[in-house]
Amino acid sequence: MTLSEGVVRRATSDEAIVERIVAAVMEHKLPPGAKLAENALCEAFSASRTQIRRILVVLGERGVVTLHPNRGAFVWSPSAEEARDVFAARRVVERAAVERAAATINARALARLRALVAAGAAAAHRADEREAIRLSGQFHIEIAEIAGNAVLTRFLEDLVARTSLIIAFYGATTQTCSDSDHDDLITALAAPNVARAGELMENHLKRIEAGLDIREMVERPLDIRELFSG
Amino acid sequence: MTLSEGVVRRATSDEAIVERIVAAVMEHKLPPGAKLAENALCEAFSASRTQIRRILVVLGERGVVTLHPNRGAFVWSPSAEEARDVFAARRVVERAAVERAAATINARALARLRALVAAGAAAAHRADEREAIRLSGQFHIEIAEIAGNAVLTRFLEDLVARTSLIIAFYGATTQTCSDSDHDDLITALAAPNVARAGELMENHLKRIEAGLDIREMVERPLDIRELFSG
DNA sequence: CTTTTTTGGATTGTCGACAAAACGTGGCGG
DNA sequence: CCGCCACGTTTTGTCGACAATCCAAAAAAG
8 A cells, every 4th residue: 555645635536526516506506607617626626627527528418517618617507498398307207206116115215205304394494495405306316216217316316406407597486395295295105106196296396397487588788777777 | 340430530529429439339330348449439530539538428428338447438238127227217208208299290290200110111121220220219219309308308319329239238139129110109199199109109118128038147157168068 | 287476568547738719808999 | 988809818628648557468386
C-alpha cells in the first residue's frame, strides 16, 4: 500500500458525483437553466475536468442536463410539451410498477414504504421542504424497486428527477405530493388491491400535474415595462 | 467483425457514430460480449480517442454496452433476469404507445407503417435478415413516434436495441417478429380499435419472448472436458 | 505434467497544454 | 441615445504524452 496518506484527496466516483448533482436538482438547489460551468464543478467536487466532462455527458443522457456545444451544460429547462410527455410517461411506467408491486409486496417492503411516508411527514412538519421533496420522490422509486424490474426503476429514476425540474419551472405554490395520496396507495398495496393501486397512482400523478400551470412560456422582454406600468 | 466503412475524412458527429454502432448491434454484426476496443473504433470511424471514449459513455448509459473499469467496453450481454425485465418494460411502454397511437393515427402515419411492413416483407423474401430485423424494430419505434411522446419513444429506442442483443444471445432459430402480427396491429390501428391494438401488441411481445429460451447460463469450464470425454 | 510466478506488450485512464469558440466590455460611429 | 464592431478574457473542445492497469505467454517451481 502507498504511504501517501497525508493529503486525503478523496477520488469520488462518477456515480457519487452524478447522484449529488441530481440530488441538488431535486432539492431545487439547481434551478432549470442554471449553467453548470466545468471549472466550478471541478472545484466543488475537487475533481478533474476530464471526470466532470464525462459526468456532464451522463447527465445529458439522463435528460437532467442539456448540452449546448461550445456553450456549456445547463440544467434542463422543460418545454410545456416535454413536461407533459414526462408526466404521461410517468403514468405509464408507474401504473405498471405499482400494479406489479401490489402483486408481490411483503411486510418488509410495506414497512419501508410506511417509513418513507412517515419521514416525509416529519420533514414537512418541520418545514424542511427539500427533505420532503426528496423523500416523496424516493417513495415512488421504492415502489418501482418493489416491483422488481430494474429497467423500469431506472426509467423512473430519470423521470422523477426531471419531474422536480418541471415543478421548479412551472412551479406549484401549493404542495405537490400530498401525503394522503401516498397513504391511500399504501392501503391499496397492503390489501393488496392491484386495480385500485393502479388507479390511485394514475390519479395521484394527474393531480400533481393538474396542480401545475404548464403553458408554453413566450419570450417577452416587454414584461418589464408592464411591471412598471402599474 | 470489422466496423470499417471506407475512409471517413469528415469529422463525424457523436450521434452519427452512436447510431452506426447501435445499428451494427441491431443487425447482429456485433454479438453480445464483443469487446469494443478504443483503438479499433478510432480507426473504424477515423475519430479521436477522446470522441470514442465519450461515445462509449453514451452507449453505456443507453444500456447497449457495459463498461468495465480498466478492462474496456463490451457489447451488453444480458442476464436472464435483465432479458425478462427488458421484455416486461417493452410490454408496458409499447402497450401504452400503441394505444395512444390508435387514438391519434391518421392516413399518412398508417401509410408509413404499411410501407415499413412491406419493406420488411420484401427484405425477408430476399433473405436479407439484417434489413428485416432493422425494419421490424423500426416498425415498433414508428408506432411510438405516432403516439407522439418523445420520452416514451426514447425509452423504446433503447429497449429495441437491447432486445436485438437478447435475441442474439438467447437466440431464436425461428423468426422473431412475424409479419402477420404487424399486419394485425395495422388493422387494429386503422379501425381504430384502441383496446384491441393494446392486446395485440402485448401478445406480440409475449410471443417473441416465448420464442426465445431465456435461461440463466452458468459458467462451467468443465464443459470442455465433457466435450472431449465422449 | 500441472500450477504458480514473472514479465513484456497492449490497453485503458488521467493530466496538462494548446486551439477554438463564445461572452462581455469598451470604444466608435450614426 | 442607440446600435455596431473590435478586442481581450473566459470557457469549452481537442490532442498528445504519460501513468496505471490488465492480459497472455513464457519461465520457474512443485
